Every structure is written in C-alpha cells, then in structure tokens.
Amino acid sequence: MKKKEIDERAMDSALRPGQWGEYVGQEKIKENLQLIIKAAKLRGEAIDHLLFYGQAGLGKTTLATLVAKEMGAPLRVITGSSIEKPGDLAALLSGLEEGEILFVDEAHRLNPVAEEILYPAMESRRLHILIGKGTGAHAVSIDLPPFTLVAATTHFNMLSAPLRSRFGAIFRLDFYGENEIEEILKRSAKILGVEADPAGLEILARASRFTPRTANRLLKRARDYAAVNQSDEIDAAIARAVLRMLELDELGLEPVERRLLELLAYKFKKGPVGIKTLAAASGEEQGAIEEIYEPYLMKLGFLKRTPAGRVLEEAALDHLAKQEDDDFPLEQP
Ligand SMILES: Nc1ncnc2c1ncn2[C@@H]1O[C@H](COP(=O)(O)OP(=O)(O)OP(=O)(O)O)[C@@H](O)[C@H]1O
Ligand SMILES: [Mg+2]
Known part of the structure; x- marks a missing residue:
C-alpha cells in the first residue's frame, strides 16, 4: 500500500x-437500537439479528461497530462475496464465540447455498451440514453458541424473502439533513485539525449529497487544497474552488448526472422516458443510474419514477438554468 493510502485509511x-454520542442523526434508529441492546443486556442474552440497509456511505458499518461496542461483544466482519463455499460459512459459524457478532457486509452478495445454511443458524442457532457424498452422505446438526448476525446491504430487494424474515429488526438508513451534515463536517474538521468558517462548511455541506462519507471526502480534499494554497482556513472561496476542481456543482452533482438531467430536459422533453432508453442515450449503465444517480436526484426533487418512465421535475430545470449562469456552462443542443 502506498503511504497516501495508509494515511487516508487512518484518517x-x-x-x-x-x-453513540458521535453518531449524528438517524435518531429513530439509534433509539430503537439502544432499546434492543438494553433489553438484551437485562436478559443476559445475545441481541436479535439486525439488518441495516440504505445507500452507500450513510453509516451502516459504523452502526454495526457501535452495536458491538455497546454489547461489549467481539465483532467478526465478512462480506457476502467472501463466502465461496458452504463449508466456509459452516466453519465460521461453528467457530463463533458466545455472544459474538457476525457482521455480514454486502449481504446481497451471499450465495444461495450459504443463505440456506444461515436460515437454521439464525432461527434456532443450529447448523445442519451434510457429511460425505452420495449414498454414504448423512446430515448432522450442530448446536451453535448464541450469536448475533448483523447484516448490511445497499440492495435490500436483492435479499431473499426467507433471509429477510429471519432478522429481528430491520432498519432503513435515510439521507441526512443538511444541518446534520454540517455537524458531521464540523466534528471531522476538528479531528483533522483544520479550520473551516461557517460559509465554507455550508458550501461543502450542500455538495455532500446528504451523505456522511461524501461530506468527509469533500472536507479532506478541501483540507488538501487549503494546505497547498497556504491557507489556514477552509473558507467559501476554497470550498468553491474544490468543487470546481472536482467538477461538482453546488449540489454535488457530477458531470454525468448533469448530463442525465440535460438529456431528460432537452432531448426527452421532461419525459416520461424509459430507463433503458435513458441508459442507451447517456451511455451509462442502467444499474448505475438506478442505484447511484437516481436516489439523490429523486431526493433533490429533480426526478420522479412513474409507471410510464422517468419524469423531470421543474426544480431540475431551475437548477440547470442556474448552473448555466454560474461557473458551469452546460451545452444545449
Ligand atoms: N451518523 C454519522 N455521524 C457521523 N459520521 C458518520 C455517520 N455515518 C457515517 N459517518 C461517516 O461516514 C463514513 C461512512 O460510513 P459507513 O462506512 O458506516 O457507511 P456504510 O453505510 O457502511 O457504507 P457502504 O454501504 O459503502 O458500506 C464513516 O467512516 C463515518 O466517518
Ligand atoms: Mg459499510
């Protein structure tokens, strides 16, 4: 690993x-989790299996680590795609300690055979495995220690229904409010030891896509920019310069997203247009449009999904018009 990568990871x-006190927002989820944890502690039991889902960078992994910390339980982290053979999962489960938390990230990438091992393990804390092959094969069943499965996914609908139904609680993480993002930025600035004035923070917050990870990333780039330009503070001018450098507009929209909006506005006359047509016209993958760009555009009130296709909203036209007056000239056909 290069030094820069190590630094970034440490950061x-x-x-x-x-x-918990440092985890900004998602109040309802925090409240519910704390209740679940408290009750489990009172009973002296492992907590119920938990599922967190929502867009990337909203704080799912962070929640899992906080739950483990609060329970004083060891946390073992795997990703859905790392389980290649059913035996891997069986070995992992039977090696768990009492009360241990198994965190399965990207749970939608678990293969179906692994899922089938998980069902009884989650439900009755038993492991059913088949030993031997052909006519000599026989099933054995092993008791597992009380453990908790915490799963996270960005693709809730890709989890099978039987898997979903085995979680004791399911939490959907939503986008953060702009004030919450500002609060996160302030805290991060303090940790990184960089000064930022309110105007600078506000600009970064607005471009953070209501997402903590994006906010922190912008802050780090702004900190770099300030350092290189021998400024000891992130002010409005620096914040704007960083967005320009990263080709983001004031709402954190990337060139491809502005291009999608333009296509919808000018080529497709605000729609409705089918997602496949939009993907073909933009040269972007349908999956990327649906999972990365659209959620934020919908959150902004720029785009609507209707049965007839995607429809552009008035607010998007206003935004496009505004950007044309600003630093971001947009081509019109
Ligand atoms: N509520 C929060 N308060 C403060 N910082 C947060 C919060 N949620 C997330 N963060 C910050 O954002 C970063 C990304 O969060 P995290 O890794 O938990 O997201 P995730 O939902 O697991 O994303 P992915 O789906 O990509 O795995 C964290 O490292 C943390 O610094
Ligand atoms: Mg994560």
Whole structure:
C-alpha cells in the first residue's frame, strides 16, 4: 500500500464515530437500537439479528461497530462475496464465540447455498451440514453458541424473502439533513485539525449529497487544497474552488448526472422516458443510474419514477438554468 493510502485509511478510521454520542442523526434508529441492546443486556442474552440497509456511505458499518461496542461483544466482519463455499460459512459459524457478532457486509452478495445454511443458524442457532457424498452422505446438526448476525446491504430487494424474515429488526438508513451534515463536517474538521468558517462548511455541506462519507471526502480534499494554497482556513472561496476542481456543482452533482438531467430536459422533453432508453442515450449503465444517480436526484426533487418512465421535475430545470449562469456552462443542443 502506498503511504497516501495508509494515511487516508487512518484518517477514515479516525473520522468514524466511536460512540453513540458521535453518531449524528438517524435518531429513530439509534433509539430503537439502544432499546434492543438494553433489553438484551437485562436478559443476559445475545441481541436479535439486525439488518441495516440504505445507500452507500450513510453509516451502516459504523452502526454495526457501535452495536458491538455497546454489547461489549467481539465483532467478526465478512462480506457476502467472501463466502465461496458452504463449508466456509459452516466453519465460521461453528467457530463463533458466545455472544459474538457476525457482521455480514454486502449481504446481497451471499450465495444461495450459504443463505440456506444461515436460515437454521439464525432461527434456532443450529447448523445442519451434510457429511460425505452420495449414498454414504448423512446430515448432522450442530448446536451453535448464541450469536448475533448483523447484516448490511445497499440492495435490500436483492435479499431473499426467507433471509429477510429471519432478522429481528430491520432498519432503513435515510439521507441526512443538511444541518446534520454540517455537524458531521464540523466534528471531522476538528479531528483533522483544520479550520473551516461557517460559509465554507455550508458550501461543502450542500455538495455532500446528504451523505456522511461524501461530506468527509469533500472536507479532506478541501483540507488538501487549503494546505497547498497556504491557507489556514477552509473558507467559501476554497470550498468553491474544490468543487470546481472536482467538477461538482453546488449540489454535488457530477458531470454525468448533469448530463442525465440535460438529456431528460432537452432531448426527452421532461419525459416520461424509459430507463433503458435513458441508459442507451447517456451511455451509462442502467444499474448505475438506478442505484447511484437516481436516489439523490429523486431526493433533490429533480426526478420522479412513474409507471410510464422517468419524469423531470421543474426544480431540475431551475437548477440547470442556474448552473448555466454560474461557473458551469452546460451545452444545449
Ligand atoms: N451518523 C454519522 N455521524 C457521523 N459520521 C458518520 C455517520 N455515518 C457515517 N459517518 C461517516 O461516514 C463514513 C461512512 O460510513 P459507513 O462506512 O458506516 O457507511 P456504510 O453505510 O457502511 O457504507 P457502504 O454501504 O459503502 O458500506 C464513516 O467512516 C463515518 O466517518
Ligand atoms: Mg459499510
């Protein structure tokens, strides 16, 4: 690993909230989780299996680490795609300690055979495995220690229904409010030891796509920019310069997203247009449009999904018009 990568990683772990008080927003989820944890502690039991889902960078992994910390339980982290053979999962489960938390990230990437091992393991804490092959094969069933499965996914609908139904609680993480993002930025600036004035923070917050990870990333770039330009503070001018450098507009929209909006506005006359047509016209993959760009555009009120196709909203036209007056000239056909 290059030194810069190591530095970035160290920075990321320094920025990750280490206790509930530092985890900004998602109040309802925090409240519910704390209740679940408290009750489990009172009963002296492992907590129910938990599922967190929502867009990338909203704080799912962070929540899992906080749950483990609060329970005083060891946390073992795997990703759905790392389980290649059913035996891998069986070995992992039977090696768990009592009360241990198994965190399965990207749970939608678990293969179906692994899922089938998980069902009884989650439900009755038993492991059913087949030993031997052909006519000599026989099933054995092993008791597992009480453990908790915490799963996270960005693709809730890709989880099978039987898997979903085995979680004791399911939490959907939503985008953050602009004030919450500002609060996160302030905390991060303090940790990174960089000064930022309110105007600078506000600009970064507005471009953060209501997402903590994006906010922290912008802040780090702004910190770099300030350092290189011998400025000791991130002010409005620096914040704007960083966005320009990253080719982001004031709402954090990337060139491809502005291009999608333009296509919808000018070529497709605000729609409705089918997602496949939009993908073909933009040269972007349908999956990327649906999973990365659209959620934020919909959150902004720029785009609507209707049965007839995608429809552009008035607010998007206003935004496009505004950008044309600003630093971001947009081509019109
Ligand atoms: N509520 C929060 N308060 C403060 N910082 C947060 C919060 N949620 C997330 N962060 C910051 O954002 C970063 C990304 O969060 P995290 O890794 O938990 O997201 P994720 O939902 O697991 O993303 P992915 O789907 O990509 O795995 C964290 O390292 C942390 O610094
Ligand atoms: Mg994560």
